[in-house]
Amino acid sequence: MSQKKPVWIARDYTRCSGCRKCEIACSLFHEKRIWPEASRIRVFMLVPGAEVPHFCAQCHDYPCIESCPVEALSVSEETEAVLVDKEKCTGCALCIDACPGKIPHLHPTENYALICDLCGGDPQCARVCGEGRWNALWVAKKPKSHSYRLYAKRPEEVTRELVINLYGEKGKGMI
């Protein structure tokens, strides 16, 4: 019997260097290619310097799973990640609409949604970010709280706040 080991990838946008090693590691792991658009974590740069790694926040109520009309999405018993059944998924994109952060996206060439699966419990993005000591991403104990849903935000929303944090008054109007 598999052991339940919920993990969560913590994030600190202000520490993201924009090196995109997370995209490289994720796509190498899942696609056996370097494929930024097929990465389950994607770094948005809507304003230079305000890079936003965008990936699943594992909301406590999993609105994406609720929205799926074909039961292609489920919660991993081991890690509590959202798992996408590629065979069942029709690429209808309802899960993207249901996500408060519009985080899932469709595979660029296949017809199914891409959602972070925590690499089965050893997330490659957090590994590489930690190796490089940027520590914008790291593996944390999953909190018994609803607060992690605060990270389910659209890239624009995060960027709008980050640019003020980073550039102060100058940040207004950058996006």
Added chain:
Amino acid sequence: MRGYAGKFLEVDLSTEKMKDVNFDEAILRQYIGGRGLATRILWDRLGDHWEKVDPLGPENILLLFTGPLTGFFPGAKLCVSGKSPQSNGIVGSTVAGEFPVEIKCSGYDGLIVTGKASHPVYVSVTDSKAEIRDASHIWGKEAKETLKILTEEGRRELRERNPRYGEWKEPAAIYIGPAGENKVRVSAVTAKWTHGAGYGGYGAVMGSKNLKAVIAKGTGPLPEVADLEKVSTLIDEISRIYYRADEWRRWGTGAAGYDVGARLSSEPVKNWQDEWHDEKSFGVDKFEERVWIKRYWGDFGCPTTCLKIAMPKAGPFKGAITDNPDYENQAYVGTNLGLFTPEENVYLMALLDDLGLCGIQGGNVLGFAGELFQRGILTKGDLDGIELKWGDAEAFASLALMIARREGIGDVLAEGTYRAALKIGEIKKMDLLPYAVVEKGIAIGAHGIRSGEDYTAEAGLMSFACSVQGGDHTSIAYLPLTHGNSELNVILHDSGVYCWFNVMEDEALDLIWDFFEAVTGWRIGPEEWYETTARRILHLQRAALLLGGPDLRWDPKVHDDNPPRFYEPLPSGPYAGKTTDRAKFEEYKKEYYEAVGWDERGRPKSEELKRLGLKDLDRKLRNALR
């Protein structure tokens, strides 16, 4: 072929026609990509009448090339090339960012841009589809505003194309500022606000073609490689070397801002009248403590992230944004203009970024004007009322604006230091070349050779004088030819197209042949590279430089030399009185010619060209350079 997308996009801006172009494997193995392949294409298409091709005319070809290692080797770069409006030769000028990765993921290895658009345009590339679009709404806009509009438009268009996809990540962009639009020869091709391909002056080439920008989004993977597992392992190995390179990571090249001036005594101060300063206010620690708002900033795949974002939070220059600045820009847009505070340096560099002026080339011409003012050669009247005193950031800012807009004296200075020296000299009836610290039309990087302590001087004093890229401090003539700093190695990096910094450590450089093999399947190896492949590219670049034209040509007897200032004694500091030993320089030059297979006149030898299968080049040189 592994590592390559397999096709290039050719865009003719005159006819608005586009087509895919392929190169066979033999050509790619010989010329790799980036700088090497660009050189070959320029020679094939323009070589027979090179001297007549106007770099700022519609006949010039702009090349935006990746290489097989781009995206794989940690730290992605784009190589920009064409006939250089600075040297009239060929420069491989690189700029970091995600643009080259997006190009490869869209199915192309690069763009070949010919002709001239009838009105301002930009080119959009999405997954093997390309469009030429009107750019009248962004023409005239500075860098940050340009990128903002391109990002918004690009994302909107992607959303409309496929609204179900989810959030569309922005396309990557390269673009020019007002300086490039106005064909200012010291303008850069810019990315991400602050990154620039400045050597060569290709911002002006884009401007001459009415090409404001190119944006790209590729949803595909990077191309297949020969051995993925090996590539993956090598990425980790190289990365680990740089995770440990603490000074690079923490301070980038900025550590040199004080060090090169104070210890090595090879930093330009007041247009190179000195190369020494002991001004601790200009230490990188001051930048770090006072103005850096982001400590680690990097581009695709980079383990080092040597860039930092700077913005003063108080004082008159509050809110000016640029990166670090790196050492080159600390020097050229700092000490070279008599500026010794991080805030002034950031303010002026941010302005140059926004105008699309290269920090090195622009800083050099600003310093040149500063010295002419100091000597009373240029007066306040000549400068439209600007009191161009050393250390006055606002005065230099006003002049930078005039250069970018080609207003008043700015129109002459926009031609770059060498051409401006000739023109102002003609008006003032004086020889102003002694104040022009340039090599074959290209401003010398911020590394002087007089103290003998700089890495460019270790090479033997001919580092700039014999480089095929003139003053480019990243591509210097160096012996032995196999040394990490040698131009032959830089040709490898600029042709594979990745960041040279991530291969600077010997233990990283040792892995480069394995990296090429794991990606392409070709075992190039040192013998093939140093003896044949790199030589071909070097000789082609050398030939283009010697043929030059139409406005300037370089005679090795006269111009394979250091700028006059490098023979003046250093006035102060630990190496005061020291200067370049001309006799030694001549010896090194002779030795270098011999090592690379050039004759005593500095031309590639006939037997050398024949050995390399470049008979056409030999014929051309013998006919053109009697």
